[in-house]
Amino acid sequence: MKPCKRIEIVVEEALTRRLEELLEAVGAPGYTMLPRASGNGDRGVRRGDDPTGTFTNCVFIIACDDEATITAIIEGVRPLLQRSGGICLVSDAMWVRH
């Protein structure tokens, strides 16, 4: 086990591909994406029920143990969140190496 950061990002589903491209660009070691989340925040309710996906969220989970990559992910996601809403949480975790 080695220490890492667990980054959790909630954005609307329309931005999935953008975020995936960002993560690939900054060299994130991997990610897991949970689709079809609903939510509520500053920009009102997102019911996750409409056919456009505009009011549907998704949750990205990224484990990362490289300082520089962590910063790159956070700085890369910030303008996305500013324009389109969402949140980004960072916490400590232990990564079970296999």
Add this chain to the structure above:
Amino acid sequence: MKPCKRIEIVVEEALTRRLEELLEAVGAPGYTMLPRASGNGDRGVRRGDDPTGTFTNCVFIIACDDEATITAIIEGVRPLLQRSGGICLVSDAMWVRH
């Protein structure tokens, strides 16, 4: 980035609306809800496969940095968990402000 609590609540899907109303009532800054989870606990298996939603769970994620609101969420969710089962986990996280 500023410190906050990450509250994670698992309840059965039938209670979604109740929990949403609670979060609105106590003034939670927002939440994200992942539907259609399955699970296992003291009350047996919940396969997430039946047409009633009784044996299906959902996961709420709430980032909150206000002491009073955190307490209100926890105290509000406790009776719900007592009657209907589920869990509530609280952990530390950093909230990337945008």
Add this chain to the structure above:
Amino acid sequence: MKPCKRIEIVVEEALTRRLEELLEAVGAPGYTMLPRASGNGDRGVRRGDDPTGTFTNCVFIIACDDEATITAIIEGVRPLLQRSGGICLVSDAMWVRH
């Protein structure tokens, strides 16, 4: 509230039953499973879109406050991850007792 570990495991959906059996065998107090996740890692993209479920992930969340069980879960899941890929993260959390 009492301290516990929050274990988060990402594996491909085909292994769901194996992991459930493992958790039951080591006496995990419960778990929550989020199906139909997509992801990316050392073994390439898993789009979560194919009819086989081979390229679809799922996320297990386990709250556990018993040292021995935590170790058993981690040691049990390690060979699974070695052979089939995935990740396992462990972090600290407070468990709201109800």
Add this chain to the structure above:
Amino acid sequence: MESLFLSNLTAPPLLFFFLGALAAFARSDLEIPTQIGKFLSLYLLMAIGFKGGLALSASPLDASVLRDLGVALCLAVIVPIYAFCIIKRFTPAADAAAIAATYGSISAVTFVTGTSYLDSLGVPWSGHLVAAMALMESPAIIIGIVLYQTANREDADAVGLNWRAIGREACLNGSVVLITGALIIGYVASPSAAAQITPFTADLFVGMLCLFLLDMGIVAARRLQDLRKVGGQAQQSPGILLLFAIALPLVNATITAFVAVWLGLPEGDALLLTLLGASASYIAVPAAMRLALPQANPSVYLSMSLAATFPFNLLIGIPLYHQFTLWLAAT
């Protein structure tokens, strides 16, 4: 009589139910995705509602229709009351109330399978039975909660029941709204408009029912397995619960059959009303009970209804009640 049983057991919808149950017992990974299960169930509710509305618009709404609806409503009120009185001797009050509500309400899919059984025998049935079904779905929920409150005044007060919310959830649950809505739309639809929709609601009906019963077979068998596993958690032995899950529909069917024959209902209608009495809810009522009576154990009432009563009614109940109402009517 044997031929009725046999022809029922070899009806494709039933066989697909068996197939699903077998697959689940053998631990096959055969599975219907959840949203597809809900889609099939929405389809069946919409189709039976629309069918019923069409049938209703073909025959004039007369006094006997209103009488039948009134009787159906009475049954939905009376059944949970006596069921509660019997069951509460064996289980905690909350469980007894939830079981009573479950068996006082109805199962739309059991009804739908009954109509497909009658269609395959060429026995006609009336559209207003669909209205009766919609009417019988909700009252048991309210009755169940009132019964619990009467029996457990203190606990109920502590919970602070929100009666307006309960009433709304009972009367506006999705299946009641969809059946009723589709019934009205079928009733007012012009013949040419109806003709455009029937390929969807009528021609696909049995096929979709087969697929849904395949799903139900899987779900019911799994629930039965889970029930055995967590049997120790319930405060009753699984045996007692199983007994009730067979006895209650038989008692309810007998009473309803007498009422149906006393009303002089024609063959098809008598069977369908009896089936409504005998069937137990596994969607609307459990959903409402989780909110209003969370202290009742869903593994008890939902498993009884879904894993025992539902298959029993489907496999044995339908031809049995048919035979019984025919025999009653003849004597």
Add this chain to the structure above:
Amino acid sequence: MESLFLSNLTAPPLLFFFLGALAAFARSDLEIPTQIGKFLSLYLLMAIGFKGGLALSASPLDASVLRDLGVALCLAVIVPIYAFCIIKRFTPAADAAAIAATYGSISAVTFVTGTSYLDSLGVPWSGHLVAAMALMESPAIIIGIVLYQTANREDADAVGLNWRAIGREACLNGSVVLITGALIIGYVASPSAAAQITPFTADLFVGMLCLFLLDMGIVAARRLQDLRKVGGQAQQSPGILLLFAIALPLVNATITAFVAVWLGLPEGDALLLTLLGASASYIAVPAAMRLALPQANPSVYLSMSLAATFPFNLLIGIPLYHQFTLWLAAT
């Protein structure tokens, strides 16, 4: 004229839309699972594309078809331009551009409901209108973004728009691809191959439309409720937005109807072209706008289109535009 309105309002698809809206307003838990909603929408796009292709292959592709397509394309370019000029006086430029794009594009389900309205009246319509629909879906997206950029040069530069990506997303969004593809497949399909598919694309059409409109009723009503709640967030009063959501389709319909009658289109085609002008996108354009113009508020443009214009066109617009084009053609 009244009879057209009445017969439209009692058409089953419309009634199912009402049913969904009523259920959502009453806070019933009736719900169509998301993936089922997408399936129904894919089905409708595929079926209307295939139908259009079949119709197109039956009548020769002549100059008048090309003329109609050209005119449709022009409409898709002009409508967002004048819409932007009007709206930007009342809303921020980003919102104005997104609204303009939304109303310059089309709603396939409104079109599809229009064809089902015509079919129920026995009025024929031409397959190339489906091609016109496919052509009219995307241009407004590009126009909207160009308009925004022209009005807000600085902000637009800051964002660094990726025009290739925008162009691709506009022209290759799923609905355009599916309609166009199905249209071509329908066009080239041999009669015997087409006959194997029509039970799916034609016979089920109205039933599937009913189920989809049930879903849309639920979604539209919920969005309307949310709009009231978060009204304060938008920089305009909901009243103004609602006004635009009714006024824009009326203006667009009037202009398109004049064009249609001036082109001498037959009754059915004139209505469908007018409907394309009057309808607003609620899938393709919002999806593209979220990526290209994230600074526009989706609660504004999506809610206007989905919760106000869509029901308005369905319930009142279709017979109104029909009547209007008939009257125009007669004078």
Add this chain to the structure above:
Amino acid sequence: MESLFLSNLTAPPLLFFFLGALAAFARSDLEIPTQIGKFLSLYLLMAIGFKGGLALSASPLDASVLRDLGVALCLAVIVPIYAFCIIKRFTPAADAAAIAATYGSISAVTFVTGTSYLDSLGVPWSGHLVAAMALMESPAIIIGIVLYQTANREDADAVGLNWRAIGREACLNGSVVLITGALIIGYVASPSAAAQITPFTADLFVGMLCLFLLDMGIVAARRLQDLRKVGGQAQQSPGILLLFAIALPLVNATITAFVAVWLGLPEGDALLLTLLGASASYIAVPAAMRLALPQANPSVYLSMSLAATFPFNLLIGIPLYHQFTLWLAAT
């Protein structure tokens, strides 16, 4: 011969497959929701099973049927063995075993597309070929694992294979259970019961196949793109893998065609048996291999089967094998 190819390539199901692949290559956001994809696949399995059962009940079960089934079973055992011997020279043993199992098993959708091809040409085929398909799905899984174990005794011992679990997962995988169950239900269904279900299983068949192949086109094209990206990970060049993905079905088809003609099968049956030999599994076998042989790389065997062999068989294989069996039978 050219006309067979051309008429195959312009068959709507194939065109929808092209449409999906094109959309994915162009990076359109066209997408079939996952649960809908599973629903369509369940539908096709149920429908083809039911159809096969009906056909089987129409013609008496005689010795030649049993002979054909026996031969099919032998093929399912022999094909993976020689495939393994060839492939293991080029790839690690685990990958070779998984590829052998994949190509020894069958693809139900390829079979189903073959039946729709025959139907459109008016060539009859026998219901017991569906039974042959069900029989041929699982054996290759067991053979593949045995082969790997024989070749890699040490590693296999270390893993501690649970043979009971493997056997159960092989024989009880969802598609085998559903096809077999539906086959039996179709076989025992009374003609009147069957008539109620055929609007669902027969009339919708080609339309649903179109929608499913649209999905498969998207999935196959995406997998092909991913394959290029992660090509470096596999221990073989994508070129070799692609070569195998075309060569294996050709070899298997040739052998099976000889057997089919030697058995004297009629035209339609000969094509379908050849197609079973030529096709490779992309659901049942990969699912089983992930559990039993996790050390094999799914990007290799699943991508070969899904992204290369499946489209090859659909587009070129079906008319090619048809032509070949006709030519063989004539000589």
